[in-house]
Amino acid sequence: MPGERRLGILTRLVGPTASGMETKLLCAVCVEVTGVTGAGIMLMSGDMPSGSVCTTSTVSELIEKLQYELGEGPSVDAHNKDRPVLEPDLADPKVPRWLAFSGPAITAGVRAVFGFPLQVGAVRLGALTLYCDRVGPLTDDQHADALVMADVAAQAVLVLQANAPLGTLASELETGGDFQYVVHQAAGMVAVQLDVNVADAMIRMRGHAFAHDRRLADVAGDVVARVLHFDELDLDD
Amino acid sequence: MSRESMLAKTLIELADTLVADFDVVELLTILADRCVDVLDVGAAGLMLAGPDGRLRVMASSSEKMRFLELFELQSQEGPCLDCYRTGQPVVNQDLAKVNGRWPRFGPEATAAGFRSVHALPMRLRGSIIGALNLFHVEVGTMRSADIEAAQAFADVATIAILQHRAKLEAQVVNEQLNQALNSRIVIEQAKGMIAQREGIDMAEAFARLRNQARERNLRLADFARQVITGTRGALDGSAFDGSALDGSALDGSALDGSAPTNSVLRNRP
Numbered sequence: 482m483p484g485e486r487r488l489g490i491l492t493r494l495v496g497p498t499a500s501g502m503e504t505k506l507l508c509a510v511c512v513e514v515t516g517v518t519g520a521g522i523m524l525m526s527g528d529m530p531s532g533s534v535c536t537t538s539t540v541s542e543l544i545e546k547l548q549y550e551l552g553e554g555p556s557v558d559a560h561n562k563d564r565p566v567l568e569p570d571l572a573d574p575k576v577p578r579w580l581a582f583s584g585p586a587i588t589a590g591v592r593a594v595f596g597f598p599l600q601v602g603a604v605r606l607g608a609l610t611l612y613c614d615r616v617g618p619l620t621d622d623q624h625a626d627a628l629v630m631a632d633v634a635a636q637a638v639l640v641l642q643a644n645a646p647l648g649t650l651a652s653e654l655e656t657g658g659d660f661q662y663v664v665h666q667a668a669g670m671v672a673v674q675l676d677v678n679v680a681d682a683m684i685r686m687r688g689h690a691f692a693h694d695r696r697l698a699d700v701a702g703d704v705v706a707r708v709l710h711f712d713e714l715d716l717d718d
Numbered sequence: 719m720s721r722e723s724m725l726a727k728t729l730i731e732l733a734d735t736l737v738a739d740f741d742v743v744e745l746l747t748i749l750a751d752r753c754v755d756v757l758d759v760g761a762a763g764l765m766l767a768g769p770d771g772r773l774r775v776m777a778s779s780s781e782k783m784r785f786l787e788l789f790e791l792q793s794q795e796g797p798c799l800d801c802y803r804t805g806q807p808v809v810n811q812d813l814a815k816v817n818g819r820w821p822r823f824g825p826e827a828t829a830a831g832f833r834s835v836h837a838l839p840m841r842l843r844g845s846i847i848g849a850l851n852l853f854h855v856e857v858g859t860m861r862s863a864d865i866e867a868a869q870a871f872a873d874v875a876t877i878a879i880l881q882h883r884a885k886l887e888a889q890v891v892n893e894q895l896n897q898a899l900n901s902r903i904v905i906e907q908a909k910g911m912i913a914q915r916e917g918i919d920m921a922e923a924f925a926r927l928r929n930q931a932r933e934r935n936l937r938l939a940d941f942a943r944q945v946i947t948g949t950r951g952a953l954d955g956s957a958f959d960g961s962a963l964d965g966s967a968l969d970g971s972a973l974d975g976s977a978p979t980n981s982v983l984r985n986r987p
Contacts, residue, residue, distance in 0.1 A: 524895070524899070526896045526899060526900070531896070531899045532899065601884075601885075601888040602881070602884065602885040602888055603885060603889075604885065604888040604889050604892045606892060606895075638895070639888055639891045639892065639895075642891050642892075642894060642895045642898075643887075643891045645894075645898070647894065648894075648897065648898060648901060648937070648939070649898055650895070650898040650899060650902060660899060660902065660903075662902065662906045665902075665903050665906035665907045665910065666906045666907070666909055666910035666913070666920055667910060668907055668910060669906065669907040669908060669909060669910020669911040669912075669913070669914065669946065670910040670911070670913060670914040671910075672907070672910070672911060672914075672946070673910075673911050673914035673915055674914060678946075678947075679907045679911075679946050705910070705913075705920065
């Protein structure tokens with residue numbers, strides 16, 4: 482049975498011609514196979530997110546961004562706990578969790594989220610996040626498909642990266658993924674504006690985003706677009 | 719202890735080495751020693767193929783065995799090599815009758831006191847990774863139950879080694895992935911600093927960063943790291959061309975000279 486699931490997924494990924502694979506298909510096929518509302522794949526470095534490989538919609542993109550910015554959420558937990566993390570009712574969870582993540586996710590229409598670790602043997606890469614716009618658990622079939630999908634995605638990421646020149650990110654990951662480069666560019670700019678190091682600049686940007694109830698990526702975008710200048714802000718900004 | 723419980727104990731012992739601190743040589747040494755302890759053989763040894771496909775002696779139950787295995791490799795003939803080349807077991811070879819097959823190895827093994835030799839492949843489906851050598855001090859056929867048990871030991875070890883290799887490879891690639899991502903982060907931060915200092919856009923900031931790194935013969939990520947930690951001036955001042963660089967990191971004067979050029983990365987945000 483797991484063999485059939487895997488075959489079905491692989492056939493959809495590479496198609497009848499088997500002429501290469503786009504990373505966005507990893508998430509698209511996951512949604513197609515499981516029938517959930519959306520999916521995203523996050524890479525983790527240590528216990529922190531480093532960016533997303535693919536997303537299927539603006540909402541799944543937001544889920545990845547929130548987790549990247551806040552360092553919490555289903556993918557972060559699935560990766561760190563090394564097991565699936567299932568929340569069938571985000572607005573009314575049995576265990577209170579993700580205090581910062583849940584509000585904006587619910588506002589965007591997320592009702593249930595499920596994280597599955599991406600791993601090959603003992604090597605942990607990140608996690609797959611599925612979300613639904615309705616409350617309710619995954620069926621056994623959906624759960625089994627998600628596990629196989631996470632496994633396939635983990636191997637796909639490693640195979641792609643194994644073929645990349647040393648020191649560079651695989652071009653498929655580079656073009657298909659979102660590694661929040663704008664946040665790091667903005668951190669460099671704010672560091673110069675405030676004459677502080679980049680770590681402190683990042684803290685200042687996070688603080689500003691939190692105080693103004695904005696996403697870190699949006700604040701960073703404004704910095705890079707030179708709409709927002711940290712050296713011209715009042716102290717309580 | 720009965721033979722069956724000794725076999726079972728050996729398989730458990732082999733499986734046990736897979737859990738933590740996996741060490742290929744230790745696993746194969748246990749395998750060689752147990753073949754001698756549990757099976758009716760005088761000596762046992764293991765050879766594994768390296769990345770170049772050539773066999774290497776990995777473990778031997780005795781010094782005499784080790785010498786013979788090295789001799790096999792040196793003379794390029796013997797049961798282990800035949801087994802590795804064909805992927806098929808070589809069993810019950812009476813050394814008194816094999817001089818045509820192994821003209822150099824045969825006499826050497828006989829002189830060392832052995833009378834018959836066997837070799838079993840270490841293989842999983844299509845991959846042959848090495849071979850297990852079993853030498854007898856008496857003439858005679860090896861019991862088929864002993865051959866089966868030895869092959870079972872070899873199979874357990876083969877699976878362990880292949881899994882270990884796959885795991886190592888995944889680990890290495892994952893580390894490379896994280897390293898590549900970390901390099902990109904540092905490069906983006908340095909781009910931001912240069913863009914702010916110079917009042918230029920990210921594409922131009924990247925072109926300048928890259929040119930500066932090239933002029934100094936530094937990897938882009940290493941140079942970017944110096945830029946964001948502010949150590950660049952100090953490092954470059956002594957090691958490179960001092961004059962233009964001993965000022966503050968990436969001030970205008972150092973950057974204006976290098977005209978941006980086209981780059982495959984230039985259009986990136």
